[in-house]
Structures are given as structure tokens and as C-alpha cells.
Amino acid sequence: MNLEKIRLIVWKEFEEIMKNKLILGSILLTPLIFAFLLPTAMFMPAILSPGELTSNETTRMISNLPGVAGMSAQEGYFAFMTMALLPFFMMLPAILPTIISAYSIVGEKKNRTLEPLLAAPVSVDDIMIGKTLAALIPALAGTWISAAIFAILVWAMTHNIVHRILVPDLTWLICLFILGPLIAFFGVMLTVVISSRVNDPRVAQQFSIVLLLPILAISMAQFTGLLLVNANMILVICAVIAVADVILVKIGGQLFDREEILTHWK
Amino acid sequence: MTRSFGKMTVVDRLDLSIRSGEVFGFLGPNGAGKTTTVRMLTCLIRPSSGTAIVDGLDVTNEKDAMQIRSRVGLLTETPGLYDTLSAYKNLRFYGRLYDVPEPRLGEQIERYLKLLDLWDKKDQPVGGYSKGMRQKIAITRCLLHDPKVIFLDEPTSGLDPEASRIVRDFVLELKKEGHTIFLCTHNLDEADRLCDRIGIFKGKLLSLDTSAHLKDKLYGRQIRVQLKAISPGLVEQIRSLGYVSGVEARGNTITMNVGSPEQDNPELVRALVKAGADVQFITESSRSLEEVYFKIMGEKQ
Numbered sequence: 001m002n003l004e005k006i007r008l009i010v011w012k013e014f015e016e017i018m019k020n021k022l023i024l025g026s027i028l029l030t031p032l033i034f035a036f037l038l039p040t041a042m043f044m045p046a047i048l049s050p051g052e053l054t055s056n057e058t059t060r061m062i063s064n065l066p067g068v069a070g071m072s073a074q075e076g077y078f079a080f081m082t083m084a085l086l087p088f089f090m091m092l093p094a095i096l097p098t099i100i101s102a103y104s105i106v107g108e109k110k111n112r113t114l115e116p117l118l119a120a121p122v123s124v125d126d127i128m129i130g131k132t133l134a135a136l137i138p139a140l141a142g143t144w145i146s147a148a149i150f151a152i153l154v155w156a157m158t159h160n161i162v163h164r165i166l167v168p169d170l171t172w173l174i175c176l177f178i179l180g181p182l183i184a185f186f187g188v189m190l191t192v193v194i195s196s197r198v199n200d201p202r203v204a205q206q207f208s209i210v211l212l213l214p215i216l217a218i219s220m221a222q223f224t225g226l227l228l229v230n231a232n233m234i235l236v237i238c239a240v241i242a243v244a245d246v247i248l249v250k251i252g253g254q255l256f257d258r259e260e261i262l263t264h265w266k
Numbered sequence: 267m268t269r270s271f272g273k274m275t276v277v278d279r280l281d282l283s284i285r286s287g288e289v290f291g292f293l294g295p296n297g298a299g300k301t302t303t304v305r306m307l308t309c310l311i312r313p314s315s316g317t318a319i320v321d322g323l324d325v326t327n328e329k330d331a332m333q334i335r336s337r338v339g340l341l342t343e344t345p346g347l348y349d350t351l352s353a354y355k356n357l358r359f360y361g362r363l364y365d366v367p368e369p370r371l372g373e374q375i376e377r378y379l380k381l382l383d384l385w386d387k388k389d390q391p392v393g394g395y396s397k398g399m400r401q402k403i404a405i406t407r408c409l410l411h412d413p414k415v416i417f418l419d420e421p422t423s424g425l426d427p428e429a430s431r432i433v434r435d436f437v438l439e440l441k442k443e444g445h446t447i448f449l450c451t452h453n454l455d456e457a458d459r460l461c462d463r464i465g466i467f468k469g470k471l472l473s474l475d476t477s478a479h480l481k482d483k484l485y486g487r488q489i490r491v492q493l494k495a496i497s498p499g500l501v502e503q504i505r506s507l508g509y510v511s512g513v514e515a516r517g518n519t520i521t522m523n524v525g526s527p528e529q530d531n532p533e534l535v536r537a538l539v540k541a542g543a544d545v546q547f548i549t550e551s552s553r554s555l556e557e558v559y560f561k562i563m564g565e566k567q
Contacts, residue, residue, distance in 0.1 A: 008363060015350075111348075112342075113348060116342055120364060122363055
């Protein structure tokens with residue numbers, strides 16, 4: 001492993017990202033929309049009209065959930081919402097790295113820039129690590145900054161009512177710092193595998209969107225009260241995704257090989 | 267070296283030696299296996315069997331492969347530049363990947379960009395460059411680390427005559443500097459002008475020699491004699507001379523092959539004068555490499 005060459009590749013990828021308005025816009029806007037829109041839409045109404053909550057069907061459903069017993073309607077609603085919105089912040093590490101890596105790998109393939117890169121005295125492992133880091137760093141930074149803004153806004157809106165910090169709790173921390181990176185890594189590796197068969201970055205992104213489906217399913221289950229995520233459940237999900245990551249690294253490693261890229265990638 | 271893809275053999279027992287400082291032309295039609303050969307020699311793909319030694323290193327040895335990559339320069343079929351980055355940033359990225367130290371890297375970039383008249387445009391994104399300008403940047407990229415051996419895959423393909431000429435002059439300049447150049451091309455005139463030796467290749471190496479020797483071997487040396495008039499029976503008289511072959515007459519001009527014009531022409535002129543012919547001009551006509559190429563290709567098909 002040559003750290004200097006990995007750093008060069010990461011830096012080159014960053015320079016290309018900075019010149020690509022579509023990618024730059026996605027990386028900057030999506031986390032900001034999540035950070036500002038979710039607390040405003042989901043917390044503001046409950047703060048401005050607390051009376052609505054007592055007659056609300058959702059609030060009645062929430063009050064029957066475990067862990068909410070004994071809380072006021074408003075407090076229970078806030079506690080539920082902070083957990084219900086958590087899957088949205090797991091969509092960011094699923095979406096952002098696939099956008100970046102699709103352009104970084106399929107884009108190079110489409111523009112036929114891979115051959116000179118493969119001809120250079122740099123190992124394919126270093127190229128892959130460089131490209132992976134170039135996708136992970138902005139994606140995770142975007143996720144964490146977005147979650148930080150969300151946490152600050154939630155605190156600012158709710159601290160006078162609940163008198164404690166709702167976000168982040170242990171489940172949020174595990175999600176942000178363990179599950180998020182694992183999902184992001186999965187997204188990049190999935191893009192590497194898909195990249196060997198497609199020639200358009202947008203097609204690679206569309207395939208990678210499949211990754212969103214389980215997160216959406218968990219999100220829906222949360223909102224309907226069908227499933228309530230907790231730290232233990234998240235750790236089990238982390239273990240499953242870690243195993244999937246290892247499998248994808250093996251497949252991706254076989255596909256991202258000089259000979260394979262030049263002779264079999266379509 | 268041999269390279270097969272599934273059941274199809276693309277490069278079949280290629281066996282050749284290229285001298286240090288030589289410009290070697292590798293000619294062949296599309297799909298002949300030229301790019302596959304270059305990829306094997308630059309350690310991008312492995313031979314199915316056999317091996318090659320590049321600058322003293324074995325292409326099939328994994329440890330040597332990285333050394334070979336750092337010692338050779340490769341101009342790929344397409345320039346393969348990062349369109350959103352400037353020429354300077356493209357070159358700087360590759361220079362550093364090839365471990366060119368500072369300030370040498372900056373000096374190399376400046377030297378080549380000034381030589382190729384692109385220094386003033388160095389900060390513009392290469393996406394806005396013309397095809398010729400992009401090709402110049404790609405050539406510069408493969409020279410930054412001062413490689414001993416340079417592989418040029420179709421360097422003038424798709425370029426206008428002016429850009430092609432600049433690239434050809436540049437190749438000659440590199441030859442003067444002592445680089446060994448492996449030139450894949452379709453452009454037969456370019457190969458004739460630039461290459462010390464030529465290999466004609468279509469899956470197999472069909473022929474290997476200097477351009478002049480290839481022409482001589484296939485056609486002999488042809489001379490053209492222009493007479494004031496051709497009298498009846500003169501052509502038959504010439505055909506009967508033991509040292510000429512392939513005699514053809516058109517108008518008042520007779521063309522024929524001789525083994526050595528230096529020795530045979532005086533004999534020939536004496537024979538013509540004795541036969542009553544008035545000789546106006548006698549010149550050696552040269553065959554083009556294109557004729558040689560198509561003859562070899564035709565014979566092998």
C-alpha cells in the first residue's frame with residue numbers, strides 16, 4: 001500500500017468532484033435538505049400547536065409504544081420522531097457514495113481514462129482504496145454534518161419542553177459512526193461490481209438505489225409502529241452489513257483488476 | 267508471446283527483438299492484435315504463454331511489472347485525459363504517480379508544454395482542447411518520467427495534417443534523444459518516414475525488416491528507362507538479358523527490375539544503345555511501403 005499514491009488519487013477525485021456541478025450539488029444539497037426540512041416539518045407543528053397532539057391518532061398510537069410510557073404527549077411525540085427520522089439519515093450514506101463512485105469509476109470507464117491510470121506504476125488496490133476513500137469521505141462528512149445540524153435544531157426546538165438531549169442517543173451514535181460507514185462502504189463496493197457491466201454513471205446509480213429499499217422499509221415500519229429500532233437491533237444490522245461488505249470486497253477485488261478491466265469490462 | 271481470449275488467439279507466438287534507441291514500426295490492420303501486444307509489453311495484461319523482456323525486466327514477473335510500468339511511457343489509443351481538469355493538473359497528477367520529484371516535474375511540464383506550444387493554455391480544462399492539443403498533452407504525459415522505452419499506439423490517428431506533422435517531428439526528436447520507440451500505426455507513410463525497422467503483423471509477425479529491405483525483397487530494385495521511341499522487338503531483346511526481370515513497356519517507357527542498378531545499369535545502357543534505342547532518362551523508381559504492406563497482407567490471406 002502506497003499512502004502517497006492513494007492520497008494523490010483521492011485528491012484528484014476531489015478536484016474532479018469540485019468541477020462537477022451535479023455531484024457537488026447532490027453532496028451539498030441533499031444533507032442540507034434533510035438537516036433543515038425534517039426538524040422543521042416534523043417538530044415545528046407539535047411545538048406551535050401542542051393541543052393537536054392529544055386528539056391525534058398518531059400520538060395515541062405512540063403513547064402505547066414501549067419506552068414512551070409516562071411521557072407527556074408532546075415529549076412522547078418528540079422521542080418517537082427522533083427515532084423515526086433516524087433511517088432518513090442512513091439514506092445519506094447509501095445515496096451519496098454511490099453518486100460519487102458511479103462517476104468516479106463508470107465515468108473513468110466511459111471517458112476511457114482508466115487505461116493510462118492502470119498503466120501507471122500504482123497498484124490496483126491503491127487505485128481502488130483511493131476511489132473508495134474519495135467516495136466515503138464526502139459522503140460521511142455530509143451525513144455527519146447533516147446529523148449535527150439536525151441535532152442542534154432538535155435541541156433548540158425541544159430543550160424547553162423535554163429538558164434533555166434527544167439527539168444523539170446511543171442508537172443514533174451507533175448508526176452514525178458504525179452503520180453509516182458500513183452502508184456507505186457497501187454502496188461503493190456495489191458500484192464497483194455494477195461498474196464492470198454498465199457504461200453510464202446514471203445507470204450505475206439507478207442500480208445502487210436498490211440499496212435504499214431496505215432502509216425505506218425500516219423507515220416505513222418505524223412510522224407505522226410495526227418495528228421500533230433500538231441499539232441491539234442496529235448492532236445486528238451492522239453485523240449483517242459487515243458480512244455483506246466482506247463478500248462485496250472479495251467480488252469487487254476480483255473485478256477491479258487490470259486484466260479484468262481491460263479485457264472483460266463491457 | 268502468445269495471447270488468447272477464450273478460443274481465439276489474438277497474438278500467436280510473436281518473437282522479435284527491438285534494439286535500444288530504435289524506432290520500431292508495428293503495422294497491421296484493425297484487430298490484428300497490435301494493442302494487445304502493447305498491453306502485454308506494458309504489463310497491463312499477461313501473455314497466455316511465453317514472455318517478453320522490457321528494459322531487462324520480465325513482463326510475466328509480478329515484481330518486475332511495477333518496475334516496467336515506471337520505466338516505460340505509454341500513449342494509449344485514446345488520450346484518456348481528465349476533461350474537467352486543466353492540462354497542468356492532468357500532467358502534475360501523472361508526474362507524481364510516476365514519482366517524478368520536484369522541481370524536476372515542474373521543469374518537465376514547462377519544457378514540453380512550451381515545446382508543443384501549449385504553455386499559455388496550461389490552466390484551461392482539457393475538455394475544451396482540440397483533438398490535436400489533447401494528443402499533445404497525452405504524449406507529454408507519457409514522457410514526464412523520461413522513460414527509456416516509449417509505446418505509441420496510433421499517435422496521429424484522427425489528427426489533422428498539421429498536428430500529425432508536429433507529432434511526427436516530436437517522435438524524431440525523441441529518437442535523437444535516444445529513446446526506444448515502439449510505434450503502432452495504420453499510417454504507412456508515417457512508418458516509412460519514422461521507423462528504422464518495420465514489423466507487419468496480423469495475429470502473427472508476417473514480415474520484419476527495414477522499409478528499404480522489405481521493398482527490395484518483395485520487388486527487387488526497379489528502374490525506369492525512357493526512350494525516344496520503342497522499336498519492334500526491343501522489349502523482347504531486353505527480356506532476354508539475364509540480369510533483368512519484370513519488364514513492362516508503357517508508351518516510350520520501359521520498367522524492369524535489376525539486382526543491382528549500380529552494376530547492371532551500365533550494361534543495360536550499352537545493350538539498349540547497341541539495339542539502336544535512344545535513351546533519354548534512366549531513373550530508379552521506388553515502391554511505396556503501402557505496396558509492400560498490401561502485397562504481404564495479400565500473400566498471407
